[in-house]
Amino acid sequence: xxxxxxxxxxxxxxxxxxxxYTRTPNSNRKSVDLSRDAIALCKQxxxxxxxxxxDKMDLDDDIPNLFTGNTLVSIYAKCxxxxxxxxxxxxxxxxxxxxxxxxIAASCKYGRYEEAxxxxxxxxxxxxxxxxxxxxxxxxxxxxxxxxxQGKEIHEDIIRRSVGTNCFVGSALVNMYxxxxxxxxxxxVFDKMCERNAVxxxxxxxxxxxxxxxxxASKLFERMKEPDxxxxxxMVAAxxxNGQVDKALDLFxxxxxxDxxxxxxxxxxxxxxxxxxxxxDIFREMQLADAEPNSETFSSLLPACANLGALECxxxxxxxxxxxGSQSSIFVGSALIDMYxxxxKTExxxxxxxKMAERNVVTWNSMIVxxxxNGYLDEALKLFESxxxxxxxxxxxxxxxxxxNGQVDEATKFFQEMPDxDxxxxxxMIAAxxxNGQVDDxxxxxxxxxxxxxxxxxxxxxxxxxNGNVEGGMTLFQRxxxxDxxxxxxxVAGLxxxxxxxxxxxxxxxxxxxxxxxxxSMIAGYTQNGHxxEALKLFREMQLADVKPNPDTFASVIPACANLASLNHGKEIHxxxxxxxxxxxxxxxxxxxDMYAKCGSIDHACKVFRKMLIxDxxxxxxxxxxxxxxxxxxxxxHLFEEMLLSSLNPNGITFVGVLxxxxxxxxxxxxxxxxxxxxxxxxxxxxxxxxxxxxxxxxRAGYLNEAENFVKEMPMEPSATxxxxxxxxxxxxxxxxxxxxxxxxxxxxxxxxxxxxxATVKHLCCRWQVG
DNA sequence: CTAGGGTTAG
Numbered sequence: 135x136x137x138x139x140x141x142x143x144x145x146x147x148x149x150x151x152x153x154x155y156t157r158t159p160n161s162n163r164k165s166v167d168l169s170r171d172a173i174a175l176c177k178q179x180x181x182x183x184x185x186x187x188x189d190k191m192d193l194d195d196d197i198p199n200l201f202t203g204n205t206l207v208s209i210y211a212k213c214x215x216x217x218x219x220x221x222x223x224x225x226x227x228x229x230x231x232x233x234x235x236x237x238i239a240a241s242c243k244y245g246r247y248e249e250a251x252x253x254x255x256x257x258x259x260x261x262x263x264x265x266x267x268x269x270x271x272x273x274x275x276x277x278x279x280x281x282x283x284q285g286k287e288i289h290e291d292i293i294r295r296s297v298g299t300n301c302f303v304g305s306a307l308v309n310m311y312x313x314x315x316x317x318x319x320x321x322x323v324f325d326k327m328c329e330r331n332a333v334x335x336x337x338x339x340x341x342x343x344x345x346x347x348x349x350x351a352s353k354l355f356e357r358m359k360e361p362d363x364x365x366x367x368x369m370v371a372a373x374x375x376n377g378q379v380d381k382a383l384d385l386f387x388x389x390x391x392x393d394x395x396x397x398x399x400x401x402x403x404x405x406x407x408x409x410x411x412x413x414x415d416i417f418r419e420m421q422l423a424d425a426e427p428n429s430e431t432f433s434s435l436l437p438a439c440a441n442l443g444a445l446e447c448x449x450x451x452x453x454x455x456x457x458x459g460s461q462s463s464i465f466v467g468s469a470l471i472d473m474y475x476x477x478x479k480t481e482x483x484x485x486x487x488x489k490m491a492e493r494n495v496v497t498w499n500s501m502i503v504x505x506x507x508n509g510y511l512d513e514a515l516k517l518f519e520s521x522x523x524x525x526x527x528x529x530x531x532x533x534x535x536x537x538x539n540g541q542v543d544e545a546t547k548f549f550q551e552m553p554d555x556d557x558x559x560x561x562x563m564i565a566a567x568x569x570n571g572q573v574d575d576x577x578x579x580x581x582x583x584x585x586x587x588x589x590x591x592x593x594x595x596x597x598x599x600x601n602g603n604v605e606g607g608m609t610l611f612q613r614x615x616x617x618d619x620x621x622x623x624x625x626v627a628g629l630x631x632x633x634x635x636x637x638x639x640x641x642x643x644x645x646x647x648x649x650x651x652x653x654x655s656m657i658a659g660y661t662q663n664g665h666x667x668e669a670l671k672l673f674r675e676m677q678l679a680d681v682k683p684n685p686d687t688f689a690s691v692i693p694a695c696a697n698l699a700s701l702n703h704g705k706e707i708h709x710x711x712x713x714x715x716x717x718x719x720x721x722x723x724x725x726x727x728d729m730y731a732k733c734g735s736i737d738h739a740c741k742v743f744r745k746m747l748i749x750d751x752x753x754x755x756x757x758x759x760x761x762x763x764x765x766x767x768x769x770x771x772h773l774f775e776e777m778l779l780s781s782l783n784p785n786g787i788t789f790v791g792v793l794x795x796x797x798x799x800x801x802x803x804x805x806x807x808x809x810x811x812x813x814x815x816x817x818x819x820x821x822x823x824x825x826x827x828x829x830x831x832x833x834r835a836g837y838l839n840e841a842e843n844f845v846k847e848m849p850m851e852p853s854a855t856x857x858x859x860x861x862x863x864x865x866x867x868x869x870x871x872x873x874x875x876x877x878x879x880x881x882x883x884x885x886x887x888x889x890x891x892x893a894t895v896k897h898l899c900c901r902w903q904v905g
Numbered sequence: 906c907t908a909g910g911g912t913t914a915g
Contacts, residue, residue: 267906270906272906302906306908308907308908331907331908336907336908337907338908368908369909396909397910429911431910432911436911464912468912471912499912499913499914502914506914525913528913530913531913534914537915557915558914559914562915587915589915590915593915
């Protein structure tokens with residue numbers, strides 16, 4: 135921009151020095167002097183100062199002549215001060231095509247296409263003929279209208295006036311046809327052009343890229359004699375926009391020079407194709423190449439941080455933005471909010487939102503999503519109601535917020551009330567039903583959808599699979615018009631989670647493309663179905679295939695080591711986690727604690743547990759249960775007390791651990807107290823497992839009558855295990871009377887599990903006939 | 906005067 139400014143200003147200053155007093159000598163003296171100063175400042179790229187000089191002008195007193203006026207219009211227009219430019223134009227007693235064209239061009243540049251068109255017609259009403267400059271300036275406005283009919287009319291107008299289709303007009307026409315959706319007309323103009331420059335080629339290439347004809351685009355690019363950095367970037371973006379990241383990267387590497395736009399295009403290309411880690415790599419490379427990123431670069435990069443949960447990188451970007459003073463621009467601000475939200479920092483997102491000087495609908499939506507997805511539906515609703523304008527995304531965000539929080543009725547309300555629904559709204563509503571177990575309602579909606587895309591199909595397939603209907607899911611999977619990697623992953627996971635490991639494996643092997651999720655789903659499928667060796671084998675295969683595991687992968691493979699009680703494998707994987715830097719993931723760490731405990735190494739378990747920076751209720755439960763399993767009653771109870779001090783609330787599973795520890799340690803009184811505390815303080819309804827522990831606890835200690843009473847008072851039907859436990863206690867404490875009653879009952883409920891235990895107590899119950 | 910890169914929802 136600075137270059138063209140110099141050129142433009144140069145012309146005018148030359149004219150001014152030749153003949154500064156074109157019109158009446160004295161009346162314009164002041165404005166002429168001021169514009170000369172302004173031009174001088176412009177030449178030194180001191181735009182702000184130039185403008186402040188111009189601001190001193192009083193247009194009521196100082197009527198600008200043609201040259202002064204045109205200079206003023208250009209400078210104001212270039213700075214985006216369209217109002218002032220227009221004011222000057224209106225104050226000019228005489229104006230020519232240059233004055234009008236400058237304003238038209240600026241209007242287009244700042245996205246004020248309507249204004250540009252109005253100016254274009256106004257100028258002709260004033261009897262001034264547009265020239266080539268005018269047409270190339272106004273054509274972007276026609277391009278933006280997207281109206282092919284009007285576009286063809288202006289094309290005919292150009293031909294009629296014999297303006298001549300030079301590079302500028304021709305390229306602008308090609309661009310106009312591309313944007314109006316007629317790539318054929320664009321190509322025709324392109325082919326007819328007598329001379330073409332890099333711009334002409336580039337608009338044509340971009341046109342093919344936007345219509346998905348990346349092959350045509352690359353054919354043209356190959357034919358170009360002197361592609362400039364814009365042409366290269368267009369082709370790189372063309373590949374990325376059409377899903378060919380590898381080709382984009384190859385071309386990017388071959389670029390003779392790269393500017394900030396080229397780097398940004400490559401980063402956003404990776405992001406667009408969900409290669410978030412690659413996007414970060416490119417950014418690091420950019421920093422090493424000493425290229426200065428700008429706010430566009432950061433808005434491209436932030437979604438990568440967001441989706442990777444790379445909070446540190448996101449914060450680094452935020453710091454950069456604060457330093458450059460652009461952290462509150464709309465694009466960057468919205469991207470920052472989204473990044474903080476996805477990294478689980480709703481409060482930081484909120485801070486950014488509050489600080490922003492200007493917000494648009496995307497900003498509001500990002501914040502709504504932030505609240506909604508973290509369960510703050512009231513806050514989300516408040517924002518939704520107070521935002522100045524809403525679009526379909528705002529409504530969809532509310533629907534999925536309610537869906538994720540299990541509030542189907544609210545979701546339905548929004549779905550019904552919203553002014554227009556798109557495919558996302560329908561899919562979000564389907565997900566809401568699925569979440570609530572209403573698969574049939576979900577399917578009804580799916581059938582009614584006016585338009586489906588691959589995500590809608592995937593959601594419905596997952597819906598069936600999650601609710602145990604694998605066949606329903608499989609039918610859809612086979613029926614769907616096109617599948618992406620998510621479809622395959624969903625089906626593999628669905629099959630595996632419903633116990634069909636063989637079918638899952640078959641599908642897994644058939645997959646046209648596998649990602650880390652595919653491998654992880656299959657590994658998890660093996661682990662959950664008790665095929666621990668296969669899980670470990672597949673994990674090894676995955677590493678040989680050079681697929682980088684993520685925390686979920688580890689959380690899936692660690693339990694396999696635990697199931698095998700294989701300390702060596704467990705340690706191996708622990709090392710691998712260390713190498714991959716996932717040792718601060720609460721899921722992974724808890725899985726490690728569990729694995730070490732199950733592999734018999736309670737010390738290792740404790741070491742991992744103590745190193746954890748963040749612990750959730752699962753982490754505590756794992757360690758508590760670990761101690762309990764090792765018969766370390768006192769350690770279990772101490773840890774439990776420590777957990778209470780950490781202000782985390784225990785859940786039912788915590789108490790199973792605690793009660794069984796009391797049982798092993800023979801702490802009858804403590805056990806009874808904890809059982810009461812569980813119900814009265816934490817309002818946890820005891821399950822069969824808790825009763826089992828209590829019966830075991832009382833029975834082992836010889837309180838057989840109390841144990842029997844406990845069973846009688848159970849609110850649910852006692853399971854066979856409870857009776858077996860009690861019967862065992864009778865055997866150990868030689869209580870024939872209760873044993874007889876219990877054995878009778880047990881035979882009644884579950885003859886199969888009754889037989890062996892009854893056999894062992896046979897010598898106590900002489901009168902009892904087995905079988 | 907014409908061409909390339911940016912934020913949100915399933």
